[in-house]
Amino acid sequence: MRKISVLFFFITFVIGTDTFLISPLLPTLRHTYHISADISGWLVSAYALGYVCFALIAGPISDGIDRKKIMIYGLMAFVISTFLCGLAPNFWSMVIFRFIAGISASFVTPQVWASIPHLVKKENIVRSMGYATAGLSISQVIGVPIGSYLAVSSWRIPFFSIAGAAFILLFTIIFMLPSIPSVRQGEKQSLVSTYTQLFVAPRATKYFMAYFLFQxxxxxxxxxxxxxxxKDFSLGVAEIGTAMFALGVGNTIGSLFGSSVVKKLxxxxxxxxxxxxLIVLYAVLPFSPNLITAEIVLTLVFLIGGFVFPVFMSTMQSLSTTARGTISALSSATMYFGTTIGGILGGILLNHVSGFIGVAWFTTILYIFSLFVYRSSGLFQGTPKPIDHHKMKENTH
Structure with a gap:
């Protein structure tokens, strides 16, 4: 179990580093490509849009095929597309390569969340998901800041480094990861019927809507x-990397040690x-009088975020026992769809509203809506047992 957890950690670390890399590089890329803050959001959204569009297909496919094979092919494409990002000569070529990288990632990371319930005991699911989440967190603690430091020399180097790390990881998966056959392996089922069966589960629609609002x-x-x-604290790209380090530390602590708190609560x-x-923290964030205060508030935000992310994933995995690949892919697609829209709207709000107040309060309002949607779903009154669609199908014959 420990080897698998470590491997999943590195999978999410590499993909996570690539996912979050654009954030600290945006000021540099805006200058390189001579684009405005409004347009720069598309460098974030392109990756997310590619992920969203193809995760919806990758999920059902993975529920009928060995998940290891899906990871291997997805990571091959990820290596190539990320390397090409480092060669992008202009804004639109970068958008295209980021879009393809997002497509590739959509065939990799959902398999991590879908595989955990099959490979670990029920009582260890949240903990194992916490380790996978920690990979995303560490990508901010180590990966993103290092990417920022490397970008001081050239913004292309971080992309080449990620591609190289993913190439090494590809061979590790081939030799270390066991075969993970799906419960429905060999069955033929249309995309429509797969999603129709999933949303037969109680609360599914509201769970995903609340999660979308959050992301x-x-x-x-x-x-x-x-x-x-x-903009407000006059930090350069290397200094941004240092500032992001503290945020990643908070996220990692929440991911690694939150499971014991979840067991109690x-x-x-x-x-x-x-x-x-989180609602309270984002409401006060834009009034931070200096960088240190902003860092403290954001570190707390990221700590809570690391703590709650495995809970999100475990809650949605509880919807079904036989469509976990679909749930994982749809969860990721929901997150990246939120990233797509958030990247566009966030850039507009930052550019047209003074300071960070427009962005932070937009987040505050959406978190309030997310809380109420979860409440209306009945989640806080108890979680129903997951539906086994395989058994349901057998009982109809």
């Missing part, structure tokens, strides 16, 4: 933290408390 607010803010630090209460705290 829309989350990435509207996260994508432009670096730009805010440059329960998943539903943990989610409720986390959302309430």
């Amino acid at each position: 829309l607010g989350n990435f509207a803010s996260f994508s432009f933290i670096g730009s805010w630090f440059t 329960g998943e539903a209460k943990s989610l409720f408390v986390s959302l309430v705290i």
